[in-house]
Amino acid sequence: MSNxxxxxxxxxxxxxxxxxxxxxxxxxxISQLETLPKVDVFVNEEKAVALEVVEKTWTxxxxxxxxxYVLKELQEKTNxxxxxxxxxxxxxxxxxxxxxxxxCEGGARVPYNQCYSGGYGLIQWTSIGRYKGLGNFCRNxxxxxxxxxxxxxYMINEPQFQKVLPEFEGHGQPVHQYMVAAxxxxxxxxxxxxxxxxxxxxKKMVWA
Numbered sequence: 606m607s608n609x610x611x612x613x614x615x616x617x618x619x620x621x622x623x624x625x626x627x628x629x630x631x632x633x634x635i636s637q638l639e640t641l642p643k644v645d646v647f648v649n650e651e652k653a654v655a656l657e658v659v660e661k662t663w664t665x666x667x668x669x670x671x672x673x674y675v676l677k678e679l680q681e682k683t684n685x686x687x688x689x690x691x692x693x694x695x696x697x698x699x700x701x702x703x704x705x706x707x708x709c710e711g712g713a714r715v716p717y718n719q720c721y722s723g724g725y726g727l728i729q730w731t732s733i734g735r736y737k738g739l740g741n742f743c744r745n746x747x748x749x750x751x752x753x754x755x756x757x758x759y760m761i762n763e764p765q766f767q768k769v770l771p772e773f774e775g776h777g778q779p780v781h782q783y784m785v786a787a788x789x790x791x792x793x794x795x796x797x798x799x800x801x802x803x804x805x806x807x808k809k810m811v812w813a
Contacts, residue, residue: 663691663810671704671753675727676810678757683770688810689803690773693783696803697791701729706753717750727756728791738763765790780804 662680665673672695679685679694701724702708709715710723710731717725717740724731730739739750739759748755760766772786780803793799 661812663688664813665695665806665809666811667809669704671706672699674753675704675757678761682761684774685770687773687776687778688807688812689778689780690775690783692806692810693780693787693800693803694773695806696780696801697787697793697799698727699802700793700797700799701791702727704753706756707751726750727753728760735763735765780807 663676663686665676668676675698676691676695679691685691685694698704704727705714706727707714707716709720709725710729713720723729725736726739730736739756742748742759742762743750743755746758748758750756750759769786769790773783780800784800784803787799
């Protein structure tokens with residue numbers, strides 16, 4: 606008897622639930638899915654506004670134009686993206702030439718072919734091989750060895766720089782560690798203030 610009562614109560618409860626659940630809660634049938642209205646995805650290309658992807662780089666708003674140019678070229682022509690690495694390179698160039706391309710060791714401002722002793726240019730190319738390398742490079746690639754643009758091109762492509770480039774393209778090193786790579790690149794005789802200059806650049810550079 607109790608079993609029949611339980612069965613009857615279950616039927617009553619199921620019937621109540623079936624009639625009381627809102628239609629919005631029910632799943633649509635296959636036929637309903639097939640007859641859904643299509644969504645208009647037409648795009649008016651003439652009126653569409655293109656999304657501009659802005660890639661951030663390290664900039665130096667307070668730097669002079671030569672410094673800004675070198676910083677830009679280093680990021681565009683290599684994979685160096687670490688602030689300390691870029692600052693180290695800038696600090697060493699400042700120490701060597703203060704970013705004057707047409708400077709002969711001692712301070713004379715002369716064209717490439719009129720610097721007869723000592724180093725010349727941005728990083729004071731001094732040895733006969735490196736000095737002639739600048740001239741040969743610009744002769745082969747139609748650039749001016751006395752110009753900032755020509756010297757930056759040569760500097761980046763020079764074997765000595767390419768050899769240490771992987772170190773500069775690394776990440777997370779402090780300035781003093783990147784200075785080791787800078788030494789092997791330039792082989793300076795006097796360290797001077799180059800590391801101090803590098804730290805100054807880290808404070809002036811902005812990610813924008």
